[in-house]
Amino acid sequence: MPLTETQWSPTEEKIVKTAFDTAYRREVASMMAEVKRQAEAATSPDELWKLHDFLSARRHYLDGKYDSRDSMLIFVFAQLVKEGWLEIGELAGLSPDKIAKVKALTLV
Amino acid sequence: MPLTETQWSPTEEKIVKTAFDTAYRREVASMMAEVKRQAEAATSPDELWKLHDFLSARRHYLDGKYDSRDSMLIFVFAQLVKEGWLEIGELAGLSPDKIAKVKALTLV
Numbered sequence: 001m002p003l004t005e006t007q008w009s010p011t012e013e014k015i016v017k018t019a020f021d022t023a024y025r026r027e028v029a030s031m032m033a034e035v036k037r038q039a040e041a042a043t044s045p046d047e048l049w050k051l052h053d054f055l056s057a058r059r060h061y062l063d064g065k066y067d068s069r070d071s072m073l074i075f076v077f078a079q080l081v082k083e084g085w086l087e088i089g090e091l092a093g094l095s096p097d098k099i100a101k102v103k104a105l106t107l108v
Numbered sequence: 109m110p111l112t113e114t115q116w117s118p119t120e121e122k123i124v125k126t127a128f129d130t131a132y133r134r135e136v137a138s139m140m141a142e143v144k145r146q147a148e149a150a151t152s153p154d155e156l157w158k159l160h161d162f163l164s165a166r167r168h169y170l171d172g173k174y175d176s177r178d179s180m181l182i183f184v185f186a187q188l189v190k191e192g193w194l195e196i197g198e199l200a201g202l203s204p205d206k207i208a209k210v211k212a213l214t215l216v
Contacts, residue, residue: 012164035150038147039144039147039148040148042144045132048136052163055163056160056164059115059160
């Protein structure tokens with residue numbers, strides 16, 4: 001195991017899971033609102049296929065983005081904070097160095 | 109050109125196009141109603157992905173089914189009549205042998 005790998009305590013793992021699920025739920029809720037809007041407005045086959053393309057792209061994007069491997073979490077959290085799906089305060093309870101890393105990455 | 113290939117007169121080609129478009133519009137309208145229903149009812153990510161799967165499957169199915177190659181039209185029309193997207197009367201103006209072929213194929 002490389003020395004640089006981030007270690008997560010059992011308490012931190014619970015915080016991670018909650019934060020991950022919260023951000024995912026928010027992002028999907030936003031996407032769901034857009035899907036409902038597009039579906040309601042659709043009047044032609046082309047608009048249906050556009051909705052299909054939108055769903056395909058978002059599903060693929062979310063599958064790749066919500067990468068729950070330990071080594072990726074800091075990066076994923078930083079992205080979620082930058083995009084507004086998560087607040088840094090919702091990571092409270094993680095070790096100060098992890099919080100600092102997430103904060104630093106939100107600035108780049 | 110094989111002797112068995114079906115020939116279509118310019119008048120028949122117009123009837124074919126109208127019938128094809130009519131059936132397609134009806135089938136897509138039915139699909140659209142189902143998409144709107146699923147989108148409106150969706151409350152979870154799984155239901156969104158189910159809607160995506162439904163759209164993927166129907167789009168693929170329709171792309172394959174509405175095959176406008178001359179050699180396929182008799183078969184496509186027979187299928188559309190069987191499924192209720194087209195009425196045999198909407199093919200009026202095609203030669204009697206073509207109508208007879210479509211009718212015969214709706215029975216198999």
